[in-house]
Amino acid sequence: xxxxxxxxxxxxxxxxxxxxxxxxxxxxxxxxxxxxxxxxxxxxxxxxxxxxxxxxxxxxxxxxxxxxxxxxxxxxxxxxxxxxxxxxxxxxxxxxxxxxxxxxxxxxxxxxxxxxxxxxxxxxxxxxxxxxxxxxxxxxxxxxxxxxxxxxxxxxxxxxxxxxxxxxxxxxxxxxxxxxxxxxxxxxxxxxxxxxxxxxxxxxxxxxxxxxxxxxxxxxxxxxxxxxxxxxxxxxxxxxxxxxxxxxxxxxxxxxxxxxxxxxxxxxxxxxxxxxxxxxxxxxxxxxxxxxxxxxxxxxxxxxxxxxxxxxxxxxxxxxxxxxxxxxxxxx
Ligand code: SF4
Numbered sequence: 001x002x003x004x005x006x007x008x009x010x011x012x013x014x015x016x017x018x019x020x021x022x023x024x025x026x027x028x029x030x031x032x033x034x035x036x037x038x039x040x041x042x043x044x045x046x047x048x049x050x051x052x053x054x055x056x057x058x059x060x061x062x063x064x065x066x067x068x069x070x071x072x073x074x075x076x077x078x079x080x081x082x083x084x085x086x087x088x089x090x091x092x093x094x095x096x097x098x099x100x101x102x103x104x105x106x107x108x109x110x111x112x113x114x115x116x117x118x119x120x121x122x123x124x125x126x127x128x129x130x131x132x133x134x135x136x137x138x139x140x141x142x143x144x145x146x147x148x149x150x151x152x153x154x155x156x157x158x159x160x161x162x163x164x165x166x167x168x169x170x171x172x173x174x175x176x177x178x179x180x181x182x183x184x185x186x187x188x189x190x191x192x193x194x195x196x197x198x199x200x201x202x203x204x205x206x207x208x209x210x211x212x213x214x215x216x217x218x219x220x221x222x223x224x225x226x227x228x229x230x231x232x233x234x235x236x237x238x239x240x241x242x243x244x245x246x247x248x249x250x251x252x253x254x255x256x257x258x259x260x261x262x263x264x265x266x267x268x269x270x271x272x273x274x275x276x277x278x279x280x281x282x283x284x285x286x287x288x289x290x291x292x293x294x295x296x297x298x299x300x301x302x303x304x305x306x307x308x309x310x311x312x313x314x315x316x317x318x319x320x321x322x323x324x325x326x327x328x329x330x331x332x
Pocket of ligand 1: 086087088089091092123196197198199200
């Protein structure tokens with residue numbers, strides 16, 4: 001029986017190339033892809049990239065939904081956050097641990113990743129790579145084919161399962177070496193590196209932090225963070241205002257029992273969802289924010305309807321748009 005390896009495959013260029021380099025040495029590869037609630041594209045989109053890459057590489061792909069577990073590390077990462085709310089080291093440790101479990105289950109010999117030394121400030125420097133290996137229980141068993149010649153030899157290299165001479169010495173943030181390699185392999189269609197993780201997006205990270213500071217975060221809450229304008233009205237109440245027709249419709253779909261739904265009744269304007277504890281004063285404040293985004297002169301009173309499902313009764317109040325300064329003070 002030949003040598004088998006497990007690969008972490010995002011569907012991006014680096015992980016695709018890493019697998020290609022190892023396949024070239026006659027190793028059988030099984031690719032793993034992990035779905036989290038924070039994929040920058042929609043969840044099916046991320047999965048589609050991985051499926052497409054695996055298909056073109058001709059390798060088997062296993063997709064795992066790790067949403068619940070992932071949320072746990074975002075709430076409390078042992079190694080902290082990067083520039084925003086991205087717990088990259090803990091995230092990589094978790095994915096490597098999963099890869100180790102799968103490696104042992106199928107009798108594979110090592111794990112491949114598309115990590116490139118020095119490409120990402122938090123998780124791809126030498127010390128971080130060592131921590132990830134150690135804490136996932138994969139010391140010496142993680143082969144990073146794109147940077148392997150810049151790193152200590154791994155066990156599969158020492159055992160002669162892999163020829164180190166045919167691995168690469170890429171480092172840094174430039175993508176030119178990977179693009180040149182892609183051309184050599186005839187890989188022309190790959191996603192832009194901008195794809196990835198919402199936790200590195202400053203706006204999303206601010207909303208995520210606000211949520212963690214005020215609520216017991218569940219997966220259901222994450223969907224709301226992906227859209228709309230967000231306002232913190234009190235420690236226990238927030239408002240999300242749709243920015244276009246599509247977001248208005250999605251907000252209504254995500255609304256749940258106990259939320260307050262608001263919208264102008266006599267002119268065009270957004271739909272907003274208030275979540276948390278809303279007394280009459282806060283409903284008025286929410287209505288004034290909705291009025292601010294309605295199609296009406298900036299200081300005119302606007303009729304705003306609100307209801308609290310499952311109660312279908314629509315109440316109407318007249319709200320003067322909140323002024324810009326106050327609005328910005330509430331914006332998350
Ligand atoms: S950017 Fe996001 S998905 Fe990537 S390692 Fe960091 S936390 Fe994980």
